[in-house]
Amino acid sequence: MKRQNHFTRFSLIRIFTVIILTIVLMAPATSWCKGNLFLGVPGGKGGVVTTSVPDAARVGAEILKAGGNAIDAAAAVQFALNVVEPYFSGIGGGGFMVIYLAKERKTITVESREKAPAAADPEMFVPFFGFPGQVFSLASTSGLAVGVPGTLLGVATALDKWGTISLSEALQPAIKLAGDGFRVGPKLAEATENSRLQNEIGDPAYDEARKVFRPFGNPLEQGTLLVQPDLAKTFAKIAAEGTDVFYKGEIAEAIVATQLATRTFGGFDIAAGIGRMTLEDLANYNVVLRKPVVDEYRGFIFKGMGPPSSGALTVLQILKLSERFPIGDERQGFGFGSTRTLNVMMEAMRLAFADRAVWMGDEDFVDVPKEGLLDDDYIAMRSALIDPDSRQDNVEADDPRPFEDKHYWKKRKLSRLDSEMQKGGHTTHFSIVDRWGNVVSYTTTIESFWGTGLMVKDYGFMLNNELTDFNFRPTASDVPFNPGANDVAANKRPRSSMSPTIVFNRWGKPIAAYGSPGGSTIINSVVNTSMNLIDHKRNIQEAIDQPRISQTSANGSPLWEAGFSQEVIDELKAPPFGHNLSDERLRVIGSVQGVAISPLTGLQYGGADRRRVGGVVTVKLKEIDDCWHCNGDDDDDDDDDDDDDDDD
Ligand code: GLU
Numbered sequence: 001m002k003r004q005n006h007f008t009r010f011s012l013i014r015i016f017t018v019i020i021l022t023i024v025l026m027a028p029a030t031s032w033c034k035g036n037l038f039l040g041v042p043g044g045k046g047g048v049v050t051t052s053v054p055d056a057a058r059v060g061a062e063i064l065k066a067g068g069n070a071i072d073a074a075a076a077v078q079f080a081l082n083v084v085e086p087y088f089s090g091i092g093g094g095g096f097m098v099i100y101l102a103k104e105r106k107t108i109t110v111e112s113r114e115k116a117p118a119a120a121d122p123e124m125f126v127p128f129f130g131f132p133g134q135v136f137s138l139a140s141t142s143g144l145a146v147g148v149p150g151t152l153l154g155v156a157t158a159l160d161k162w163g164t165i166s167l168s169e170a171l172q173p174a175i176k177l178a179g180d181g182f183r184v185g186p187k188l189a190e191a192t193e194n195s196r197l198q199n200e201i202g203d204p205a206y207d208e209a210r211k212v213f214r215p216f217g218n219p220l221e222q223g224t225l226l227v228q229p230d231l232a233k234t235f236a237k238i239a240a241e242g243t244d245v246f247y248k249g250e251i252a253e254a255i256v257a258t259q260l261a262t263r264t265f266g267g268f269d270i271a272a273g274i275g276r277m278t279l280e281d282l283a284n285y286n287v288v289l290r291k292p293v294v295d296e297y298r299g300f301i302f303k304g305m306g307p308p309s310s311g312a313l314t315v316l317q318i319l320k321l322s323e324r325f326p327i328g329d330e331r332q333g334f335g336f337g338s339t340r341t342l343n344v345m346m347e348a349m350r351l352a353f354a355d356r357a358v359w360m361g362d363e364d365f366v367d368v369p370k371e372g373l374l375d376d377d378y379i380a381m382r383s384a385l386i387d388p389d390s391r392q393d394n395v396e397a398d399d400p401r402p403f404e405d406k407h408y409w410k411k412r413k414l415s416r417l418d419s420e421m422q423k424g425g426h427t428t429h430f431s432i433v434d435r436w437g438n439v440v441s442y443t444t445t446i447e448s449f450w451g452t453g454l455m456v457k458d459y460g461f462m463l464n465n466e467l468t469d470f471n472f473r474p475t476a477s478d479v480p481f482n483p484g485a486n487d488v489a490a491n492k493r494p495r496s497s498m499s500p501t502i503v504f505n506r507w508g509k510p511i512a513a514y515g516s517p518g519g520s521t522i523i524n525s526v527v528n529t530s531m532n533l534i535d536h537k538r539n540i541q542e543a544i545d546q547p548r549i550s551q552t553s554a555n556g557s558p559l560w561e562a563g564f565s566q567e568v569i570d571e572l573k574a575p576p577f578g579h580n581l582s583d584e585r586l587r588v589i590g591s592v593q594g595v596a597i598s599p600l601t602g603l604q605y606g607g608a609d610r611r612r613v614g615g616v617v618t619v620k621l622k623e624i625d626d627c628w629h630c631n632g633d634d635d636d637d638d639d640d641d642d643d644d645d646d647d648d
Contacts, residue, residue, distance in 0.1 A: 043603035046619035049073060050593040050606040051430040052088075054615030055182055056080040057608075059173040060432055061617035063165070066625050070434040071099060071163040072170060074442055075155045077430055079174035079235060083228060084182060086213075086462055087191040087450045088428040088517065091234075091246065092255075093464040094150035095444030096305040097158055098292060098500045100510050102437035107303045107502060108162075111288045112154025113493040114147025114466040118284075119276035122474035122487045127272035129473075131265055136468065141199055141453050142273030143259035145465035147494065148285045151444060156243050157287045162438075168239035175239065178460070179232035181225040187613055188226075192219035196450040205261030209455035209462065230460030251459055252282040258456045258463060284491075288364075295374050297323060298534055300511075301504040307368045310360035311443075311499030314352045314523045316374055319530060321348035321383045328535030333388075336536045336546065337564045339571045340388045345531070346551045346558050346572075346579060347386040349524060350395040354554035355382075358397040361485030362493045368485065372400030390576040395554040427517030429500065431595045433510075433604050435621060439595070441500035441513035443522070469494035497522040503530070505599050512540060514594030516609075521559065524550035525590030533596075540596040540607035548589040556580075559587050 047070070049060035059080040060073035068076075074097065082090035089095065094114040100107050128139040139145055156167050163170070192213045200206040212228060213220060220226060237245055245251055259275030292303040293312035297319040304312025325344045326332045333340040360368055372378055378400050385392055427445035446464040454463045467488070476484025486495040499522050500515040512533060516525035525548055532543035547563030557580040560569065572579045591609040598605075608614030 043598070043601075043605050044618040044620050045435060045602055045604060046621040046624050047073070047432070047434040048595045048604045048606040048616065048618050049077065049430070049432050050595055050608045050614070050616045051077055051081065052428050052591050052593060052609065052612040052614055053081065053085045053185065053187070054613060054617075055084045055177070055185070056430070057615030057617045059177075060430075061619050062173065063170075064432075064434055064619045065623050068165055068434075069163065069436065070432040070438040070440045071158050072165045073432050073434065074430070074440040075159045075163060075165075075167070075170035076173050077432070078151065078155050078442070078444060079171050080177055081428060081430070081444070082461060083174050083177040083231060084185070084188065085428055086228075087188070087194070087446075088426055089151070089444040089446055090461050091152040092149050092451060092456065092461045093444065093446035094147065094466060095154060095442060096309055096311070096496065096498050096500050097154060097440060097442040098303060098305060098502050098513070099158065099162060100303075100437075100439040100502050100513075101162060102439075105508060107292050107294075109290050109292045109305050110154050110158050111290050111305070111308070111493075112150030112157075113308050113496060114150055114464055115281070115285060116147060116467055116470070116488055116490060116492050116494070117275075117277040117281040118490045119278070120467070120488050120490050120492070122476075122484075122489065124272070124276075124488055125468075125470070125472040127270070131270075134265065135472065138263045138265060138270060138273065139472070140448055140465040140468045141196065142262045142270060143275030143452070143454065144262070144273045145447075145452055145467045146259040146275050146277060146454070146463045147466040148277060148281045149255070149464060150285060150287060152238065152246050153243055153285060153287045157289075167242065171235045171239040175232050175235045178228040178235060181227035184220045184222055184224045184226050185613060186222050189220050189222040189224075191449065194449050196448065196453040199453050200264060203261070203264075204457070205258065205454055208258075208457050209450065209453060212455065212460065228460050230458055232460075234459045234461060247282045247285055248279075251456070252279055254456050254459050255282065255463065258454050261454055293370065293374075295320065297530065299506055300534060301506070301508070302501060302530075303504065304499055304501045305496075306370065307360060307363040307495070308493040309496040309498050310356045311497055311523060311526070312501065313360060313368075313370060313373055314356045314497070315499050315501065315526050315530070317352035317355065317379070318345070318348045318523070318527045320374065320379045321351055321386065322531075324383055325386075325388055327531055328537065336532070337568060339568050339577075342549055342564070342568065342572060343391065343577060343579075344386060344388050345527070345549055347392060348383075349527070349551040349558075350392070350554050351382050351385065352523075353520070353552055354395050354397040355400065357553070358482060359400065359485055361483075361487075361495045365489055365492045366483055366485045369400045369404050371405055372403035375400065375403035378403040391578050397554070426519070427498065427522070429515035429517060429591070429593050431513045431515070431593050431606075433513065433595045433597055435619070435624065437510065437597070437602075439502055439510050439513045439597075441502050441515050443498040443500045443515045443517070445498065445517070466494055469496060499523055499526045501526055501530075503533075507599075509599045510597060511599055512594060512596045514540075514544075514592050514607075516590035516592045518590040520552035521550045521589050524548065524552065525592055529592050529594065540594045540605055544592045544594060544607045544609050550589050557582060559589055561587060561589055
């Protein structure tokens with residue numbers, strides 16, 4: 001009896017010690033989980049899909065329920081989005097997918113960014129400066145802006161390498177949605193009012209999209225059944241014949257023919273606007289599996305997309321520049337939305353965007369000093385310029401090359417920068433986690449709302465205007481030095497801001513995945529969300545809901561959303577700050593879709609952005625059909641008794 005008491009006491013002490021140790025060790029990973037009570041909508045273990053359109057989220061969830069993995073679901077979601085959200089992404093565009101493979105504990109980035117054709121050159125957009133006030137509008141709606149599309153090959157590559165279903169299977173839900181039709185939602189109805197669908201009335205090239213989305217010259221009404229037979233036929237063809245029909249076959253020919261369209265001005269065709277893509281460019285298109293950019297913020301490991309995206313490098317620069325400040329600590333004046341917090345965020349954004357403008361571009365063409373940009377000493381030197389209680393007068397890029405391990409560069413005077421062209425919030429992001437813990441964080445785009453406005457004749461999908469992400473005028477020069485990292489070149493990929501991100505705890509467990517659309521504001525939507533999760537200890541849905549602040553150039557004007565205190569905004573506008581925050585605050589910045597996974601319970605949660613409609617579907621383990629892959633190597637089904645359906 002005595003012995004038993006002793007044993008019990010010993011066991012209790014042991015259990016107690018383990019609990020305390022677990023709490024201490026997990027502290028950074030769980031601090032924003034709040035005991036799993038508020039991780040988002042609603043917790044499960046069979047997988048979560050979050051997209052900006054509920055119809056597409058449901059497609060992904062059906063794939064998970066049928067036994068597919070996150071990569072299968074991502075493929076089906078992308079094709080479904082092409083049908084239900086055709087103005088933001090599709091096979092006429094490109095994107096960046098970050099994948100975490102749970103079994104291998106490995107993170108991969110799949111880059112399917114559009115490429116400039118072989119006939120592209122650094123001066124190709126210069127003629128548009130002959131149309132003052134119209135430069136972006138005319139250039140971005142002419143065939144010249146169309147980059148060689150990458151989305152289809154990107155998705156097919158991911159499926160082939162890490163999926164469990166065929167390309168044909170992944171296309172089936174989209175074929176059905178396009179062929180049988182679906183009910184138009186509020187955002188699609190609104191999108192069909194967009195001016196991009198109203199260029200060059202009477203020109204068959206520009207009429208093609210109108211036939212589908214503005215039948216009889218009117219926008220679509222919410223609730224209308226929208227059938228897209230050409231798109232259904234295209235997907236069926238790809239399902240039957242594979243990607244070659246798109247890159248080397250009849251669809252390639254149709255793409256080349258469509259991008260020969262150009263805008264008119266004053267009744268004349270703008271000859272310089274004719275697209276330069278050839279069949280050879282399409283046949284030569286390649287997807288690249290690149291190393292993720294990896295760094296830490298407050299003990300959390302961020303993995304994201306490297307060049308040609310500036311996303312992860314700039315997100316991490318901003319976070320690391322802010323790290324020495326106690327963001328989140330209200331007692332020190334750094335609570336959510338406080339003057340000091342917002343000032344530090346804007347100052348860090350200014351510094352990072354200054355560097356981005358000089359150094360970031362397609363690393364197959366320019367030497368992007370990735371290590372130097374995130375080097376601790378370089379960050380410390382740059383962060384020292386930030387005063388939490390005032391604003392820097394003028395921000396310039398610095399030279400991270402001396403901080404590269406690889407080689408020493410002599411510091412040279414950098415050129416001054418043009419401010420970033422402000423563009424709207426297009427594109428779409430979705431995040432998926434499956435029951436095995438595989439994660440996909442995928443940002444995908446056709447660039448502007450409806451891309452160029454050009455739909456491939458008889459094939460029913462929109463062509464991107466991604467090449468307008470290049471510098472419109474060449475910036476490369478020796479004196480003062482500028483590497484021209486984002487100048488146009490043959491076969492080069494334009495710099496992107498897309499920032500699909502996966503966040504891990506210090507033991508390498510993925511705990512969140514998210515990203516956003518919004519042009520260069522994408523980077524700042526991801527920064528805002530990250531700080532909300534980590535510093536302000538919000539759950540994934542709250543982190544998405546909070547108002548955002550964004551500055552996307554060294555010395556331009558910041559944007560802010562309604563929801564911050566007016567007193568704080570007024571303070572930030574006055575000396576010693578003097579931020580040029582406009583009074584217009586009804587602006588929407590980004591649309592973040594995220595998943596979060598509790599490292600303690602394994603429960604999975606989703607958050608979707610109410611700034612668009614947003615769809616989160618959580619799959620329960622008991623809903624999964626385990627026999628779908630009975631003949632496959634699906635060996636990990638031992639958890640079906642581990643039911644998960646209770647939220648908390
Ligand atoms: N083309 C942009 C980029 O790659 C995305 C477009 C948008 O989100 O508006 O950064």
